[in-house]
Structures are given as structure tokens and as C-alpha cells.
Amino acid sequence: MPTFNFLHLSDLHCGVVSQAPLWPGVKHAFFHDLSNMHEKCGPIDAVLFTGDLSYAGTPENFCQVDEILYELWVKLHSLGSDAILLPVPGNHDLSWPDNSDPIVRNLHTWACGGDDAIAIRDEFFQDDSSPYRKAVKDAFSGYLAWLRRQDNKYHRLPQMTPGMLPGEFATTLEKAGCRIGFLGVNTAFLQLWQEPVCTHSK
Numbered sequence: 001m002p003t004f005n006f007l008h009l010s011d012l013h014c015g016v017v018s019q020a021p022l023w024p025g026v027k028h029a030f031f032h033d034l035s036n037m038h039e040k041c042g043p044i045d046a047v048l049f050t051g052d053l054s055y056a057g058t059p060e061n062f063c064q065v066d067e068i069l070y071e072l073w074v075k076l077h078s079l080g081s082d083a084i085l086l087p088v089p090g091n092h093d094l095s096w097p098d099n100s101d102p103i104v105r106n107l108h109t110w111a112c113g114g115d116d117a118i119a120i121r122d123e124f125f126q127d128d129s130s131p132y133r134k135a136v137k138d139a140f141s142g143y144l145a146w147l148r149r150q151d152n153k154y155h156r157l158p159q160m161t162p163g164m165l166p167g168e169f170a171t172t173l174e175k176a177g178c179r180i181g182f183l184g185v186n187t188a189f190l191q192l193w194q195e196p197v198c199t200h201s202k
Contacts, residue, residue, distance in 0.1 A: 002176035006046045007034075007083070013092060014064035015055035023068075031075050044081040045175060047072070051090025051188065054143075058095070062146040066155075073154035085155045087147070089167040091188035094139040103135045104192055111190035125164075136189045140166035165189050 013019065038044065054061035069085070076083050097104050110120040124132045137144075144166055151157045160169035165186040173180045 002178055003042065004046075004173075004175055004178075004180055005041050005044045006048055007044050008048045008050065010050045011052040011090070012049075012065065012068065013052055013055045014068065015058065015061035027068075027071070034075060035079060038079045038081065043079070044076060044083045046084050046086050046173065047076075049085065049087040051088055052092040053087065053090070053146075054093050056095070057093050057140075057142045059142060059145075062142060065146065066149075069155050077154075083156075084158050084173070085150055086158070086171070086182055086184060087150075087167070088169075088184040089140055089143045089186055089188060091191035093143040093167075094188065094192065095142055096194045097135065097139055097192055099194055101135070103131050107132055107135065107190060108193045111193070135192070137166050139192050140186075140189075143167055160184075 053065045073083070099105070099108075106116065106120050107124075109115075110117045110124070120132065123130050127133070147157075147167065158171045158173060160171045162169055163184070163186070166189070167184065167186045169182075169184040171182050171184075173182065
């Protein structure tokens with residue numbers, strides 16, 4: 001029976017000011033461990049990146065993500081791995097909108113269980129043209145722009161069926177006659193509010 005090896009990464013937070021001087025040392029240790037793991041387990045088939053690639057969802061942040069992923073894939077290729085990339089966005093991979101926007105305030109009401117939460121939820125999921133849906137898509141526009149340029153010779157993406165929310169997908173991978181299904185889910189789509197504490201009673 002074939003084996004399927006994956007590397008799970010999360011919370012890179014590219015763009016944190018204090019990260020730059022620390023990354024070279026971390027990268028050295030990480031790549032050393034990666035080489036040891038590769039020797040014991042064999043080639044890596046997929047890299048699962050489960051959110052917060054960036055710190056603030058800016059184009060500059062995502063350029064730094066590209067640089068780190070490029071180095072990672074060069075390392076993987078040198079070890080003999082031809083891995084695909086399977087990412088989903090986190091709450092740091094979005095651009096926080098203006099809290100005074102009534103649409104954003106209503107989404108915050110939903111997230112915190114306010115009085116109108118059910119009505120807002122129903123409109124969000126039932127109306128494709130809902131302004132709430134647009135606000136979420138706009139917030140993740142930087143992530144989506146980054147995702148569109150990942151299908152290259154290094155950070156290769158499989159064929160994906162997009163989901164309803166930005167960054168969601170379904171895909172099936174095949175290896176040695178076996179098929180493995182993956183679902184990527186955006187669980188950060190209601191974290192648009194810049195204050196971490198809910199003000200609505202539940």
C-alpha cells in the first residue's frame with residue numbers, strides 16, 4: 001500500500017518586524033530537520049499550510065511569503081520531493097476593513113451572537129450578491145491575489161474546485177492508484193473586526 005507524506009506548516013506571520021533577524025537561524029534548524037525527516041520518511045507529497053502565512057495581509061507581506069516558499073521548495077527539490085501546496089487563509093491573511101462600516105459591524109454582530117445574528121447569517125449564505133459576502137471577499141483580496149500566482153514550478157497547486165468563501169477548495173490527489181481527498185476551509189471569515197473582544201451579549 002502506498003504511503004502519502006505531508007508537511008504541515010502554520011502561522012509563519014511574514015511581516016512581523018522582529019522576525020527578520022531570527023529567520024536565518026530558524027531556517028537553518030528547520031531545513032536540517034527537514035533533511036532528517038526526508039531521509040527517514042521519504043519524499044513529501046504535499047505541504048499543508050493552515051493559515052497566517054502573512055502578518056497583516058499586505059502585498060509586501062505576501063512577497064515575503066513567496067521568498068520563503070521559494071527557498072522551501074528549492075530545498076524540497078534538492079531532497080527529491082515534488083510537493084504540491086495546499087494552503088488555507090487565517091485571520092492574519094486578510095486586510096482589516098474599517099470598523100465603522102455598517103456591513104462590517106453587522107458581521108461582527110453575527111460573529112458575537114448579537115440579536116440579528118441569525119438574519120445576517122441567513123443572508124450571507126443564501127444570497128450570492130450579499131454585501132456581507134462582498135465585504136469578506138474584499139478583505140481576503142490580497143490573499144486571493146497571492147494564491148493566483150502560486151501555480152508555478154515551485155509552489156505548485158493541484159486542480160482545485162473553489163468553495164464559497166475566499167481560499168476554500170476541494171481537491172483529490174492520486175498516488176499509486178489510491179485517491180486522497182482534501183477540503184480547505186476558511187474559518188477566519190468573520191474575524192474582520194480589529195478588536196479581539198466581542199461587545200455583543202450571547
